[in-house]
Amino acid sequence: MAQASIGDSEFDRDTALSSRAPDEPGVYDAELSAGWTIIHAVNGGYLLALLGRALGDALPHPDPFTVSAHYLTPSVPGRAVVRTQAVRAGRTLSTGQASLFQYAEDGTEVERIRVLASYGDLDALSDDVRTSAKPPAMPPYEHCLGADAGPAVIPGSSAIAGRLDIRLDPATAGWAVGAPSGKGEMRGWFGLADGRDADPLSLLLTVDALPPTSFELGLKGWTPTVELTTHIRCRPVPGPLRVSIATRNLAGGFLEEDAEVWDSADRLVAQSRQLARAPRG
Template sequence: MTTVTSSEFDRGIALAPDGSTGGHRGELGAGWQIGGGVNGGLLLAVAANAIRQELPEHPDPVSITGHYQATSHPGPVTARAEVIRRGRSLSTATATLSQPDEQGRPVEKLRVLASFTDLAGLAGEVRTSAQPPALPPREQCVGMEHAPRELIAQAALLERFELRLDPATVGWAVGAPSMNGRIQGWFRLADGREPDPLSLLLVADALPPVTYDLGLPGWAPTVELTVQLRAEPAPGWLRVSHATRNLAGGYFEEDCEIWDEAGRLVAQSRQLARVPRG
């Protein structure tokens, strides 16, 4: 698998060994912020990159779950990965991301448990009743250049993406949310980097929170995020759909489907997040 070092995403998840067992160091960039912290999907990709470096025979997550313990900020980050089991077709590993506090003491921000495989070696058979979201052509969708200023101000990472959102799901941008709890559209990285398994972890948390479509704008911090990858994505645009069916007790779930240019469902995710505070 070729790493495109000129890509903002690849630089954003880059890690170097720190000399300890399973230890790696990196730098979280300010360009990946949303609300009060660094995007949860980007953080999951950083942790997955640490695991990948410990599992060269199984480079791809097939299922990865992250529990977010504290807000991550731009600056140095330490990733520590541990292989729990190496199998012939599937391996299990854990990882943590930590950042120093004001006194220089490490504070754990994210803990991950994941199963890794080689997606290129999976069987090609597909049996599914799932259907990709019905989206208008990209030229008929709404680009982020039309997004409300307050959204762009709190989501620097949107400048890293090229999003074309379904007009039926962006009424919230003009004060008329549909109240259906769905946001969907076309996605690709702004610098043209083609999708791969690690970038799908970012895509799973890339669209504006579905709470916008419920009339609840603002930052929605992720508590837990699980992403399941089904295949290597084909080059080109991705179709992404985020939806929620239940908001209760100050939390909501957000389900995501990611479809590639070939019309295949390449990733699914569910996250639990906090409802934005007014």
């Protein structure tokens, strides 16, 4: 099978939008694909990428720099509408907001997710890098564990797994054999199953695509995102990504997850923090 390319892949087709302009500028129709669901809900990173695409079209700058999302109600496969609004347009950054709505049985709109984001041009950034951050230490891709190495993350319910190529560091996959480490860490290699290379838009999916760190704390089940903020730091080069996620505090039924995404040139290309509800199991 030929490798999919940016702009011509399942991810691109499933985040496609239809603009209502000129009658309703900034408004887009979308169809949320069932292929990106966990249990019956659509994955939060996929939703973030779809709204990110809408804002990239509506704003004068092309690339997401920082995107903050609040997840209000669970999204389900099917028809949706995205409404965007430009807040400010500057020389190097533009800021906008977007909301995704679906429809109740009586036809009224229900808001699912609301985003505030700033966009710029990643290709115009300085090459100056001063950092103490280091790529995660983990085994090579071929020594990490794919989906066929253990039971389903949530048996019989995770359609998104077939669209991703994830290989977990064995040190963070003890939960899959009933021996979680208790450390609240998840590391792995990441790519899209059809071979599409990463770009700034797909990084919005990447930060929310690995199994939740709560699994390594001995808790299994759905871990719904309450709020997710993502920073895109530079445009990734082709090749597999490495993702490292950690939580330090599960309390009151909520946990935080801090994620880093590194490209094959050892560059930190994305960072995120989210607050999620902890599973009850």
